[in-house]
Amino acid sequence: MLWPMIALPAVAGVALLLGGRRVDRFAPGIALLTAVATAVLAVLNAAERPAVSAPFLAGIPVSFGVDGLSAVLIVAVAVIVVAVLIFALGDLGSDEPRARFHGLMLLFAAAMLATVTARSLLPLLMAWELMGAASYALIGFRWREAERTESGLVAFLTTRTCDLGLYIAAGAALAGGAGVLALDALADLDSLWLHVAAAGVLLAALGKSAQLPFSFWLSRAMVGPSPVSALLHSATMVAAGAYLLLRSAPLLDATGWAATATAWIGVGTAIALGAVAVCQSDLKQLLAASTSAQVGFMVLAAGVGGVAAGSGHLVAHAVTKSLLFLTAGAWLTALGTRSLAGLRGVARSYPLAGVAFTVGALALAGVPPFALWPTKDAVLTAARDSSVALYAAGFAAALLSAVYAGRALTLVWLRPLADTESHWDSEEPGTRSVNSAQAIPLVALAVLTVAAGGMALPVVHDRFAALLDHDSAPAPGWSELVVSGGVAVTAVSVVALLVRRRGDLPAPAVLAGWLGLETAARRLLVKPVLATARTLARFDDRVLSAGVDTAGTGTRALAGRLANVDDHALDTSVGRTAHGTRVLARRLADFDDHVLDAGVDTGTHAVLTLAEISDRRTEHDIDATIRGIAAATRQLGRWARRPQTGLVHQYYAQATIGIAVLAVVLLLLR
Structure with missing residues (x-):
């Protein structure tokens, strides 16, 4: 069942892309049926846990397999894809190229499924590349608008640069004796190549997961359609980097330095991007910054060896964040704005979406009994066993989560101001309604977000850890859960009170501008690269081209x-x-x-x-x-x-x- 699970969405996606506008009318139905069939295959594979291998290069096979970690992720990815494609039925305009959109979404899903089931670097590299190409095309889907094309290019080039780390890791694996490039063999490399491979994996994962200093590309990626944001930035693209680090935890630990660096980068991102999220005036930008921050918890878990804790947080975050992104997309379709100033009181006007957003925001804040409350504490418990300083920093990041989630939740429930309607239709003409195709996945994801709070129960936590083959994973005690839940409730309440009295929280420019990360990247990376490119272009014109002309x-x-x-x-x-x-x-x-x-x-x-x-x-x-x-x-x-x-x-x-x-x-x- 493993080959069909990957091949089905890939073949259907290619067929839709080749069909083009001629099959626009049938594309949504074909894509949804394919996604449902893929989800069924994912459940079957999670139960059976098959492994397949095919010879490719001499001595280097292409191997896929389902173990505890990938079993959880393939089901999560497949379910999110189904929910997002249902939402897209009511979100995508009838005049837009639906076949291209759905074809790219299916190709992206196939690449993600291949990524989480790859057992060696060769198929991982292939899937990683396809995922990057599909994400670039999806972010710049409405390519006729220059801003969207430029933003897609920024996201692509940033992640593409970091992707070179995987090639470095593959080269180190070959040089170090891991001839079949198996992921499990990386931790056994010779000393020098062990460090090189760990550095390459860390670079690729940090770039894909929008961790410091590469977080800025996620801000640019918000120009994509709402279903794209919900899929790429919840359970798939940004989660792929965290998954790679969780999968490579033995490699990181074997180096003596990579695990510590990973943990501190993760918690540093959680704090810095949490502060950025607090200061955003755009709802999708707030959710994007919070995505980097929450993925930081997963990276922290990988650094301290908390694979079960990080995996649980990954799944809970996927459900929660897809719910929040889809709700923001529904309001964007209805009112034509992403501005929090224009969304004041929107939860009152569209109560079903408002309740769904409330569930997602409370989960994001760490309020009991919702999804991220127990999984966040599981990560903090793993961090405490490794370092008290990491635990304290992680707790501060969790407090920031309550602040930015509480701010967004308060603003969407406040009564509109006199100038609120002036912000409407600033992004696109609003329909003034949330249709049933948009509402159905919101309800389903809200239910899953509440159900995921069951991870607080010891029996559920233990069974989840056993599913991942990590029976010894430490669980947070009830005292920790009660304290963290109480802190989250208090923080949300205080923020709500401040926003009601002051209208909103202050937003320092450096935080509102994502710490100036993109500007710094342009100065330190883009300009030198462009200067090098211009130099090489002149060399090409004056030396190589002249040589060719002279030879002719x-x-x-x-x-x-x-x-x-x-x-x-x-x-x-x-x-x-x-x-x-x-x-x-x-x-x-x-x-x-x-x-x-x-x-x-x-x-x-x-x-x-x-x-x-x-x-x-x-x-x-x-x-x-x-x-x-x-x-x-x-x-x-x-x-x-x-x-x-x-x-x-x-x-x-x-x-x-x-x-x-x-x-x-x-x-x-x-």
Whole structure:
């Protein structure tokens, strides 16, 4: 069942993309049926836990398998995909290219399922690349708007740069003796290559999960459609980096430094981006910053070895954050704004969505008995067993969660102000309604968010840990749960009181601007890269291109000289031959004028004719050969220049097509 679970959404996605606008009418139904079938296969695979392998490169197979960690994640991913595609039925405009949208969503889902089931670096790299390409296309889905295209490019280039870490890790694995590139074998590498592999994995994971200092790309990614935000930034793309670190926990621990660095980067992101979330005036930006912060808890768990705690938080966050993003999307469709100033009182106008948002926001705040309350405390318990300082920092980050969630919740329930309606329709024309297709997944996800609070029960926690094959995972005590829940309730109440009295909380510019991370990246990374690119472009124009032009000119000149030499040599040779023939003819004529005269004249004429024909044919053949070589050289030059467009996304598309061809070859030859 494992191959079909990955192949079904991939094949359906490719078919929709190839069908284009001709199949727009049928695309939502096809995509939803595919997602439901994939979810059924995910449940079956989680129960059976199969493993499959196919030979590919010499000694390096492509291996997939389902264990405890991937069993939980494939079900979570499949369920979120179904919910998001149901929401998209009522959110996507009828004039938009639905086949392209749903095809990309299915391809992305297939890549994520392959990522969490890959057992070696080779299939992980393939899935990781496909996920990056699909996310770039989805974020910039409405590409005719320059801002969206630029934002998609920023997100793509940031994560793509960090993705190089996986290639570094693969190279270290080969050099260190892990010839099959198995993920489980990375922790057993030789000392030097062990550290290189850990650094590569950490770089790739931090970039994909929008951790410091790469968090800014997630802010740019919010220009994508609401279903894209709900899928990419809840259970899939940003979660993929956290999953990779949880999967690689033995590797991180074996280095002696990577685990500690991972834990502190995670908790640092949770604090810094939590403060950023508090100061956002845009609801989707607030949710984006909170996503980086909450993923920071998962990264913290990976650093302290709390695989069960981090996995539980990942699943709970996926359900909660998809609920919040979809609710924000429903309000964006209804009122045409994401501004918190324009969303004041929106929960009163649309109570069903308001209740759903309330459930999600209270869970995000860590209020009992909702999803993130027990899973956050499980992460803090694992951190406390490792370091008291990490625990204290994590507790501060949890307090910030209550602050930004309480602020958003209070604003959407406050009565509208006189200027609230002036913010409406600032993003797009609002429909002033939340339709049933949007409401159904909100209700389902809200129920799951409440149900996930059952992780507070010891029996549920223990069974979840056993499912992950981590029976010894420490559970938070009831005293810790009560204290953290009480702190969260108090923080939400205080924030609500302050917002009601003051209208909102102050927002320092540095926090509202995501700590200036993108500006710093442009100065420290983008500008040097662009300067290097310009230098290489000048080198290409002035050296390589000039060399090619010089070689072409030289070839033509050489051909001309050879032609002249050929003409002169042939003419001389033919002239000498003709002269000798004439001399011989005269002597023969003198020898026997009366007997052989007629025969000699005829022979001489024939020889002269043959010499002229040979001269012309030889010259023609040489010229034709030279012209053919020159034409072939020019054609090869044109073909070589054709893919050199200078557009990064086209280079990436070429690489993606190459990977897809390799995958097809693998399936045909396995």
